Amino acid sequence: MPLSVVIQNPLCKLEILWLNECALTDEDCAALASALRSNPEHLRQLDLSGNKLVDSSMKLISAVLANPHCKVEKLWLVECCITDEGCAALASALRSNPEHLRQLDLSGNKLRDSSLKCLSTVLVNYCCKLEKLWLGYCGFTDEGCAALISALRSNPEHLRELDLSGNKLGKFDLRLLAALLANPQCKIEILWLRDCDLTGEGCPSLTSAVRSNPSHLRELNLSWNILSKSDVKSLLDLKDDPHCKLERLKYESTTSS
Template sequence: MSDQTINVEQAHSFRLCRCNITDEGCVALTLALQSIPSHLKHLNLSDNNLRDLGLKLISDVLKNPDCKLKILELCRCNITDEGCVALTSALESNPSHVTHLHLSNNYKLRDLGVKLISDVLKNPDCKLKILKLCRCNITDEGCVALTSALESNSSHLGDLDLSFNKLRDSGVKLISDVLKNPDCKLKILELCRCNITDEGCVALTSALQSNPSHLTHLNLSDNNLRDSGVKLISDVLKNPQCKLKILELCNCDITNKGCADLTSALRSNPSHLTHLHLSNNYKLRDSGVKLISDVLKNPDCKLKILKLCWCNITDEGCDALTSALRSNPSHLTHLNLSNNYNLRDSGVKLSDVLKNPDCKLKLLDLRDCGITANGCAVLKSALRSNPSNQAQLKI
């Protein structure tokens, strides 16, 4: 890269993900940005081995008062605490421009790095709206620092991703205290695979019950919530002030009982949720899918995206889904039923839905469902017979 001319003079967005950039290339890039820093808004250097030295060079760019970078993506760049010191020092000295910071998959960042970032968040001039810290080896200690910062200055951050960290219930309780704050502006909270159990779910849902009007996207996938946790979340969904649009509960060991609570909530308050992800809940089976199908029949239902991969669905569940979509075809745009191996050619029944001129499906995913060549032909023929439907069919 150092042998090439880096033309960034007209660029507002510069993406160099997975380009084998090392320190040497980073020197050339930052020299170019130092000479003309005022126009670039988005820099993505993810999946490069920048290490701490590369981050120090980028940090020098951020210190420049003419720097206008708003979005900085440095995921999987082998950054440690040392590099985070340089980055946060730069953001402390010039905090008013960066709004999106993506540092996910930097395993060596750990709690000390999060403490440094937390000091930036405390700055009243900080404008960070999106912070991604997925897979950064954060524990309770880092969560204490982060939530303390958000408690003292909670009015700007709208998107927080702490997935795949060892937060456990104690960390979730700390985050729940932030959510209770009436000044909290968090709209997106991702806590996938954080070792959350019922205890953490009680704290989280209690916070959302007391302050339900801001969060629109909640991801609790890959946590051992079970039916008891889903019941707590369902009580939040019943709240008429709840604004959740996207709910992700994949691989949470949900059975029919949990699905009954969830769908009961959606029947009583169907008008807000648009994305429901329940994949990898093997115990849902056909009885759970029938309950979901009853929700889809409701004319007030606003579900657009429904993901039910790996849910042990067979003919019976597919019949219920098909019937629901025939009676109310106008809202669902994405339906993912992949990896339901026992579905087989019963999935062909969905061809009746595809033929409907009111059908709004843009994606129907039936991969690894055991559909035969003849069944595939029937589905493709249904799409061709309805030229107004531009759905993508994956089989």
């Protein structure tokens, strides 16, 4: 019996569905989306990572997420070859039904700055209560990151983990991110900025931000940026500050100084 037939059965109360690296076809996604639309109330976790989701597949999956009866809390779409059009469909769905999603992983998709701006329209919504957002190695630049941080500054209370690793943010003004972290309503606990081409110029801003809002950030990963130990010394000193909760600071650098 096909899985989609099982899922659409009104007696089925499936909460967790992992289909990562299953080589799903467009036809498979259509059948899955149809089944989930027929019985959307129970699913809480959906993992479609490692499948090539063409635009038509993303639109079908997004239609499920837009259903007000859909209550998916954790969504993994890692390395799914999602395009700008697919990301726009996803963002539109999440704008329509923003209250339930708590974790979103889009790592490894080539999302241009326009996709980040589209996604930011979800995050700025006060009904959005996303707690974990992973966007590692998505290929966006400082322009997309600026839009993302601006959205998070408008709605800062819920996010606990943010991963922007592997995006070329060398020109990104870290003072924008620092302004988010300094906001007393910001409660980010884990922040990954690994391999982002960042320089030491923004470290003082980060240090000042954590000092002014020291109760939440516990892990900061700055590895594989263009940083020397002297650049991060002020951040390292925070680990000895009794008022600061920073426990782990990773800063292995691409420089030898």
